[in-house]
Amino acid sequence: MSGLKSRQGTKRHHNKGLVLIASYSLLKATLFLIVGIGAIRLLHKDLADEILNWVHELRVDPTTHLINSILEQASIVDDNKLRDFSILVLGYAGLNLLEGIGLYLEKVWAEYLTLIITGSFLPLELYELIRKQTYFRAGLLVVNLLVLIYLSIIVFTRRKKMDAEL
Numbered sequence: 001m002s003g004l005k006s007r008q009g010t011k012r013h014h015n016k017g018l019v020l021i022a023s024y025s026l027l028k029a030t031l032f033l034i035v036g037i038g039a040i041r042l043l044h045k046d047l048a049d050e051i052l053n054w055v056h057e058l059r060v061d062p063t064t065h066l067i068n069s070i071l072e073q074a075s076i077v078d079d080n081k082l083r084d085f086s087i088l089v090l091g092y093a094g095l096n097l098l099e100g101i102g103l104y105l106e107k108v109w110a111e112y113l114t115l116i117i118t119g120s121f122l123p124l125e126l127y128e129l130i131r132k133q134t135y136f137r138a139g140l141l142v143v144n145l146l147v148l149i150y151l152s153i154i155v156f157t158r159r160k161k162m163d164a165e166l
Contacts, residue, residue, distance in 0.1 A: 014104070014106065015106060015154075017150050017154075018103050018104070018106055018111075018154075019103075019104060021103055021114065021147050021150070021151070022099075022100045022101070022102075022103035022104040023100070024100075024143070024147070025096045025097075025099040025100035025103060025114070026096070026097065026100035026101075026104075028093075028096045029093045029094070029096035029097040029099075029100060030093075031093075032089050032090070032092050032093035032096060033090065033093040035089050036086045036087075036089040036090035036093055037086075037090075039082055039085050039086035039089060040083075040086045042082055043079055043082055043083060043086075044079060047074040047075075047077055047082075048071050048074050048075060051067075051070060051071060051074055052071070055067055095117065098110075098113070099113055099114050099117065102114075108155075108158075111151050111154060111155055112155070114147065114151055115148065115151050115152065115155065118144050118147050118148050118151075119148055121144065122141070122144060122145070122148070125137065125140060125141045125144060126141065129141055
């Protein structure tokens with residue numbers, strides 16, 4: 001933030017691109033945290049009953065194909081799968097939190113971590129987009145490509161500068 005002062009008393013200006021990417025990572029961390037906690041709260045409950053309660057609360061027609069499909073999928077989810085899912089999602093939330101904080105603090109390791117994680121998910125995102133085209137999936141792919149390009153430019157520019165100084 002522009003209001004922060006360094007030890008020398010001058011204002012410290014954050015890289016706005018890194019702050020934007022950090023905010024994106026922190027938003028993802030928050031969403032995955034909510035999903036993970038929600039999954040934990042569903043442990044030892046009848047998932048189909050819970051879904052039907054939500055359907056009634058939201059005043060959705062319970063006889064639609066979509067609801068029937070969701071209920072069918074819920075019937076194969078047991079506590080072990082739900083626990084494993086919640087651990088995976090909470091772990092990913094923690095990773096996004098680490099990324100977001102590190103990027104906000106402009107740590108080089110966070111830039112590399114974000115490059116590795118973002119790059120590793122691109123093939124899956126591309127596969128999912130090819131499998132079923134939606135604006136959400138296309139938007140997610142574009143945002144992650146922009147993050148990858150922006151961070152690559154920062155990392156390679158810094159590297160080039162360091163090499164020139166040697």
